[in-house]
Amino acid sequence: MSEMELEYKKIVKRQRIFFRTGKTKQIDFRIQALRKLQSEIQKREAEIMEALKKDLNKSNFEAYMTEIGMVLDEIRHCIAHVRKWAKPKKVRTPLAQFPSKSFTIPEPYGVVLIMSPWNYPFQLCIEPLIGALAAGNCAVLKPSAYAAETSKIINTLISACFPKEYVTVIEGGRKENQGLLATEFDYIFFTGGAHVGKLVMEAAAKYLTPVSLELGGKSPCIIEKTADINLAAKRIAFGKFLNSGQTCVAPDYVFVQKEIEEEFLCKMGMWIHKFFGEEPLKNENLPKIINDHHYHRLLSLLEGEDIVIGGKGQENERKIEPTVLKNVLAESSIMKEEIFGPILPVFTYQTIEEVIEYVTGHPKPLACYLFTTNVQIEKKVLKHISFGGGCVNDTIIHLATPYMGFGGVGASGMGSYHGIESFRTFSHTKSIVKKANWLDLPMRYHPYTEKNLKMIRKFLK
Known part of the structure; x- marks a missing residue:
């Protein structure tokens, strides 16, 4: 194992320790984190625009319209709705499970890796992060080395917002990508080309890590x-x-x-x-x-x-x-x-x-x-x-x-994000049945009889 891989494992381990404190599961903590990110972006707007100008010659108008403005709108939307999204949700219970009630609870995956491309280097790095934070995760961000100036400002921005055990930025190119993909994460969110997307999926398979792949294709x-x-x-x-x-x-x-x-x-x-x-x-x-x-x-x-x-x-x-x-x-x-x-x-x-x-x-x-x-x-x-x-x-x-999910299908990708879909992408939904103790129907237990089978047939059609 290389020194780089050892270092990445240490970073993830520190984030897991922080995640287990339970702080990120507190909704007020998540909202505070999103507001801090919002404030820092607004404060550093000129720096972000300058970086996008250097990397891609984007005008201030285009930089705001397609990158900074979209990110700020996503943060605003998540702050307004995350408390509702994170609440347990009641669902119907089959009659066969009477007497009980059923509900689902969204929970964060843990430590997630977000790998972003160079074409919209700010937006496509920060938008997934917003969903990851809203869902209660810790995150490692890997901006594209091709957009080097934007990568630098993202590192500066995130360092000003969060401690490294909560959100960390890893700069660099192919070598750093390979080192990160050799590390075990709880979720990987990748935006880029299909060729690298296949490598991401292959690396994720080693740990059975779930992935979102935002790819492309000939539209x-x-x-x-x-x-x-x-x-x-x-x-x-x-x-x-x-x-x-x-x-x-x-x-x-x-x-x-x-x-x-x-x-x-x-x-x-x-x-x-x-x-x-x-x-x-x-x-x-x-x-x-x-x-x-x-x-x-x-x-x-x-x-x-x-x-x-x-x-x-x-x-x-x-x-x-x-x-x-x-x-x-x-x-x-x-x-x-x-x-x-x-x-x-x-x-x-x-x-x-x-x-x-x-x-x-x-x-x-x-x-x-x-x-x-x-x-x-x-x-x-x-x-x-x-x-x-x-x-x-x-x-x-x-x-x-933020009101519709965005994502691909087939060769153009898998998974969806933006708005509530970002929250869902970075959350696991636990399904719970809470059974009452005052009645225990005997028909499901041994010994099995024809009479009990008839009863089961009535419930399960």
């Missing part, structure tokens, strides 16, 4: 001829090119009905220019690609493709213009992996059945977006295509609410 966007084409293009341009396409729920490709293709492409060009100017690479608010590897990977995907809009890169700034492609082949390399960048392939279709057949013939996506005013088309798509979550007549906004 389709479908535009039907009855849609408001102008508004569809505007909302797709927003969702696709937010954070330069480095969003797990960004539209990965578009299916547009054949007769409206040209109008859609025209409107997309118009909105891209309105959003980013005639020369997007000169726009100071255009986010950059996270590193050289991903920058060159994205440009390589454009080779041989029919570029309608954009297509240029700026290597020294790691920026790529918002780019739209058409006449893309289904077997093209750009359709074999999640793009995760500002490139949007556009396909045409004649009937909605063609789209459903294509999408359902591939791994289940994290998101799906449909633009239509035809209720029958809407019902057909929602019924026949399986995906994590999505929108009708908009993109990506379904994840920006």
Whole structure:
């Protein structure tokens, strides 16, 4: 066992000792912790924005809208509701168990590991933590090394909020990830790519540790001829090119009905220019690609493709213009992996059945977006295509609410969080039957008789 693994085991052991004091099970303690986190985030807002600017060139507006603001809203929601969520809940009791009452009690898992990605490095680290704290857990956070500046500010922030035996931040890269995954936790929450997600699940299996995997995939966007084409293009341009396409729920490709293709492409060009100017690479608010590897990977995907809009890169700034492609082949390399960048392939279709057949013939996506005013088309798509979550007549906004869970299905992930779903994710629900002593029906006991079997049959049908 390496020195690093020994150190991580010590960290987890200290957190287990703290957890066993029972402090985190007190609701007032949890609310106090959430308020402390809320206060420190508000106090360090400028520092967080500066870190996001350095890592991804996010503007203050985008940093607040997609990261800081969402986190603060989640904290507010959890503070307002955690007392209710944590209460025992009465449930019905079968007649066969008379006289008794049944109820469930949510309890924290204990010490949880939260591993976060680089694309929304603040939000996707702190949002799961909020749920873990609300549920009464201790936590070890592992921010992404690719977003190094944000990782540093998260460490500083958490150190100012909590003692290490309650919440600890581990900075670093692959070596640190491997060391943490070799350590036994009570729950692992991972956000990132499918390849690493498989490694997380494999490592968790050693200890039978439950996991949530928030992954990704090729999320389709479908535009039907009855849609408001102008508004569809505007909302797709927003969702696709937010954070330069480095969003797990960004539209990965578009299916547009054949007769409206040209109008859609025209409107997309118009909105891209309105959003980013005639020369997007000169726009100071255009986010950059996270590193050289991903920058060159994205440009390589454009080779041989029919570029309608954009297509240029700026290597020294790691920026790529918002780019739209058409006449893309289904077997093209750009359709074999999640793009995760500002490139949007556009396909045409004649009937909605063609789209459903294509999408359902591939791994289940994290998101799906449909633009239509035809209720029958809407019902057909929602019924026949399986995906994590999505929108009708908009993109990506379904994840920006504490009132619905967010998560994937199949290859796009497992588990859900946000709001009460975060509380549930980081809680185990104990089921309790409390039996009365004043009556003890004899039919369940030996010796078994035909008469007792008849009685059992009446109760259990």
